[in-house]
Amino acid sequence: MSDTVTPVAPPALEPSPANPLAPIEVQNVSRWYGNVVAVNDISFSLGAGVTGLLGPNGAGKSTLLHLMSGFLQPSAGRVFVGGFPAWGRPEMYRQVGLVPEREAVYSFLTGFEFARFNARLQGLPDPDGAATRAMAEVGLTDAQHRPIGTYSKGMRQRAKVAGALVHDPLVLLLDEPFNGMDPRQRLSMMELLRRMAADGRTILFSSHILEEVERLAQQVLVVVAGRLAASGDFRAIRKLMTDRPHEFTVRSSDDRRLATALIGHPAVFGVELASGALVVRSSDFAAFAAAIAGVARSTGVSLFELLPTDESLESVFSYLVAR
Amino acid sequence: MIAEVVRVTARQLLGRRRTLLMGLLALVPVLLALIFRVGGSETGTIDGDRHFLVALFDALIITLLLPLVALLMGTAAFGAEIEDGTVIYLLAKPVGRLRLVLAKLAVAAGATFVIVGSSTLVAGLIVLAGVPDGPGLIVGYLVGIAVGSVLYGAVFVALSLVTGRALIAGLMYVLIWEGLLASFFAGIRVLSIRQYVLGISDAAGVGGRITTDTLPAGSAFAIGAVVLVLAVAIGLRRLRSFEVPQAD
Numbered sequence: 001m002s003d004t005v006t007p008v009a010p011p012a013l014e015p016s017p018a019n020p021l022a023p024i025e026v027q028n029v030s031r032w033y034g035n036v037v038a039v040n041d042i043s044f045s046l047g048a049g050v051t052g053l054l055g056p057n058g059a060g061k062s063t064l065l066h067l068m069s070g071f072l073q074p075s076a077g078r079v080f081v082g083g084f085p086a087w088g089r090p091e092m093y094r095q096v097g098l099v100p101e102r103e104a105v106y107s108f109l110t111g112f113e114f115a116r117f118n119a120r121l122q123g124l125p126d127p128d129g130a131a132t133r134a135m136a137e138v139g140l141t142d143a144q145h146r147p148i149g150t151y152s153k154g155m156r157q158r159a160k161v162a163g164a165l166v167h168d169p170l171v172l173l174l175d176e177p178f179n180g181m182d183p184r185q186r187l188s189m190m191e192l193l194r195r196m197a198a199d200g201r202t203i204l205f206s207s208h209i210l211e212e213v214e215r216l217a218q219q220v221l222v223v224v225a226g227r228l229a230a231s232g233d234f235r236a237i238r239k240l241m242t243d244r245p246h247e248f249t250v251r252s253s254d255d256r257r258l259a260t261a262l263i264g265h266p267a268v269f270g271v272e273l274a275s276g277a278l279v280v281r282s283s284d285f286a287a288f289a290a291a292i293a294g295v296a297r298s299t300g301v302s303l304f305e306l307l308p309t310d311e312s313l314e315s316v317f318s319y320l321v322a323r
Numbered sequence: 324m325i326a327e328v329v330r331v332t333a334r335q336l337l338g339r340r341r342t343l344l345m346g347l348l349a350l351v352p353v354l355l356a357l358i359f360r361v362g363g364s365e366t367g368t369i370d371g372d373r374h375f376l377v378a379l380f381d382a383l384i385i386t387l388l389l390p391l392v393a394l395l396m397g398t399a400a401f402g403a404e405i406e407d408g409t410v411i412y413l414l415a416k417p418v419g420r421l422r423l424v425l426a427k428l429a430v431a432a433g434a435t436f437v438i439v440g441s442s443t444l445v446a447g448l449i450v451l452a453g454v455p456d457g458p459g460l461i462v463g464y465l466v467g468i469a470v471g472s473v474l475y476g477a478v479f480v481a482l483s484l485v486t487g488r489a490l491i492a493g494l495m496y497v498l499i500w501e502g503l504l505a506s507f508f509a510g511i512r513v514l515s516i517r518q519y520v521l522g523i524s525d526a527a528g529v530g531g532r533i534t535t536d537t538l539p540a541g542s543a544f545a546i547g548a549v550v551l552v553l554a555v556a557i558g559l560r561r562l563r564s565f566e567v568p569q570a571d
Contacts, residue, residue: 062569069415071567088563093417104408106331108338120327121416163412 021080022047023095023171023202024068029077031063038063040226041077046204050197052217052234053206060226061206062101065175068204069098082170094122097164101175101206103156107149111140111159114148115166122167134162139188153180158189165196172196174205178212190216214238245269246285250278251305252296261299265291279309324418328426336399336434345392349442352383356446373460376450380464384443385520389471390497393435397479398489400427401562405483411567420562424480424555432476439468459528467524470547474516477551481558484565512538516550519543 022045031039039060055061066072067079070086070093079086082095106114115134119127135144138158143151148159157177164172172193178186193216197203207213213220213234220237222230230237252258255278259271262280267288270281282288285308296303336342359375404410413423443464451457478496483489505515512518518538526540538546 066567066569069567071411071414073564073566090417090419093415096415098411098415100408100411102408102411104411106335106409106412108334109331117327117331118412118416120324121413121418123324123417 021045021083023082024204025078025080026064026068027078027080029064029067029074029079031067031072031075037226039067042223042226042228043077044221044228044231046202046219048197048200048202049219050193050203050205050217051219051221052213053204053221053223054210054213055206055208055223055229057208059223061208061223062175063226064223065173065204065206068173069096069100094167095170097167097169097172099157099160099164099172099174099177101179103153105148105156105160108147110145110147111135111151111155111162112144114159115144115162118163119166124167130166131162134166137165138162138192154182154185157181158185161189161192170201172201172203174203176207177205178207178209186212210238246282246288247309248280248282248288248292249274249305249307249309250280250292250303251276252278253302253304254299257299258296258301261295261301262292265295267291277305325422325426328413328418328423329430332400332404332427332430333434335403336396336430339399339403341395341399342434345395345438348388348391349438352379352388352442352446353449355379355383356449360449360452372450372454373456376447376460379446379450380443381521384439384446384464385467385471385517385524386502388442389435389439389468389520390475390501390517392438393431393472393475394479394490394493394497396434397431397476398483398493400431400476400480400483402483402489405487408567414565414567421555421559424558424562428473428476428480428555428558431480432472435472435476436469439472440465443468456528463524463528466527467520470523471516471520474519474547474550474554477554477558478516481554481561484558484561513542513546516547519547519550523547 024044024046026042026044029039029042030037042064053061053064063072067074068081068086070081070089073087081092084092084095086092106117109117112131112135115131116127119130119134124130132141132144135141138161140155140158140162143155148156151159157180161174161177164174174193177189177193181189193203193205205216217234219232220230220234221228222237230240250258255273255276259273259278262268262278263271265288267282267284268280269283272279272281280288292306293303356376356379359379401410404413444461447457447461447464451460454460479489479493482493486492500511501515501517505511505518520543522538522540522543525537526543537543
């Protein structure tokens, strides 16, 4: 994946002797259910490091992860993970650890037994040793002999991670791994994933929370409405997101007078008088937020309400797609 | 590797309330046997005891208990994990799918045989104390039940991979197809696991039934083997193309 921001789908990498398969290769993959297209012609390839799969809920992140996990057959295109086709080749799972989003675990097993179950089915020579190491890795050594049913949500999540990394996989796929974790658990999980990435593993995690991705991922894939809206270095995409025009709704004692004053401000590039409110467009979120109170005071207008109208992640994403 | 799947599946099944219910159901033949023994048989003869036992086993154990227990165990062996989503942890492993199907079948058949077989053994011993060919009769039934556990297990495990409503489909097969239609139309018997069980238990030493006309043991074995292979093949095919439902 390049460091530059590539709006819409980047070209597919064709595997060849000179360019062997990357740990994760997604080539022109689509998946539809009847008339509904969940994933639409997505291509990318990922190497070592942490990559965030970002998108609003229902954008197709889970479908994409399911396709990479070998749980769904692509309607079109191909997916390779660890050099194997993801669909219909159980051997692939030697290279892959999965942390699914679903809460479900074998609640009657202890954390240790769950890790050992995974180790045994991976055919490891020393399942007990591997399970002990994995439980230590996720910081669950003290609780490893308690049934998972008694774990908190965050502990359960870590037990799932222990099960996924027990066989030391090349690729780790995590679906919303931070859901339900408190800030401290979140930090230690991020630390763990960073460490694993530093060991040369390819880690892909999905999230609908921008800040999580920002704190952990060097690279990001943005999926909106089943399409790859952007991919590349996170900072570049973040800049795109903050530099976009922002829209505010303002209610005041005198909208017209405030509008006249605001249009003269360098951070404002558009003002519109709507019924009972003023819609202000600004190119600089921070500068406008700092300036509005001063402008109102100097013109003698009282501010009643100031609302950013399009701060939802969805609108950020749709802006990215529209670009 | 497979032993681990068997262990975890067995623990999963044992923890279910339905399994407990099956255990209670298995007590019914034992209770009836006790009532018969305490109340005394009408005839008081060895033949009377024998008749009672065959009637009890045919009507209650082979017709109801065996298929119902097998249905619950067979459909839950994969079904419970598919339902709660834990099947992901099983599928995301470099294990051949045939081994997974066989492991699940082993648990379903094993659990069915333990529950139904022990009910048969205890009820049989209570009724047949003193009957000369009593042990042979019980062994004959146990052989039939063992074969039936495997056949029903294979069919119901496959069914749980074919449809999300395996329990209802299985219940209709047991009650309507085997229970009703097969008793009216002799031709249907060829496609009834109950008939294979009866035929095989005959050959293993039961005999002397009130409702005779069972399938010859040879045919029962041959068709049973075909059913087993077909069920495993269908289950395997379904598992290989199994798509995991998404959470959202």
